[in-house]
Amino acid sequence: MPQRSATLYRYEVPMVRDEILPMYARVPSRTGLLVCLRRDEREGWGEIAPLPGFSCEPLDEAQAAAFLFLGAWVKSEVARDIDAFLPPSAAFGISCALAELDGSLPETMCCRSAFLLAGNDRAQLMSRFDGIPNEAVIKIKIGRGDPQQEGIFIHDLLSQKNITLRLDANRAMTQKQAEIFAHCIAPVFYPRIAFIEEPCQTQEASRAFAHHTGIAIAWDESVREHDFIVRREESVAAIIIKPTLTGSIARCRAQCQAAHGHQLAAIISSSMESTLGLTQLARIAAWLTPDTVPGLDTADALAQQVLRPWPTTHATPMLTAHDLDEIWRI
């Protein structure tokens, strides 16, 4: 009978770029668990890091569920549907570790990502554009200030640079505010807005906004609501899949397949995971959404890398397994 063991580590890394997150979700440091599974000579890692303000489960709940699941796993008692037993962050992390053990998660990483820009300092935002190539995909957070000012900023940006934008309002605007925002942008530029993620507070308002303006939208928060069904809709261009908030690789894969079946783009996105989780998301993106640029530009939000390097933050200090707190071993 194969020998199995499981170890859980805890990491805590200071956040150095929290303007990506809405105010209510900002925390001074990012905390999560790393799971290491061993079976005979093989080893697999995964990250369990519920994101405060977005995940439904707190870290201690994910940890307790992981203890129970892994306690059964080392005895070779494995649940078929891990999403039924584990909250999403734990299902994602443990499914990654299991996939590394059995070699089912391809190694190739998608090294492209949409550049993520956020913050109210326009000069600082503009300065971040220096060095970003024209053909890059850029994502900008909106809905955090005066909609007219934000609309003028996006208009100016599109008139100065030949770029395509993804915008994300995190449901912050009323339909009226979203339409004020859109009316500050010349309609000739609308085709260069790939989509706005969840512009309005409700799906109905977002649909009406898209219908009135002709600007495409994407579902993100809605995808994780229990009654959400992937389907083709007028003006909906994409769904955003955040595996830490969604669940196992199998569940994410099913959502990608459903999206592609309805001619929607599926965009794998990060939830401020450490570089360990990010490299796995980049592998999932290369495997499941090879034709779409994922949203993984969050590595520089954390002051340290964890276990595995991320291509654009190679100068950032790295925590190795020896630097982590081992909290449980079975």
Ligand SMILES: [Mg+2]
């Ligand atoms: Mg979003």
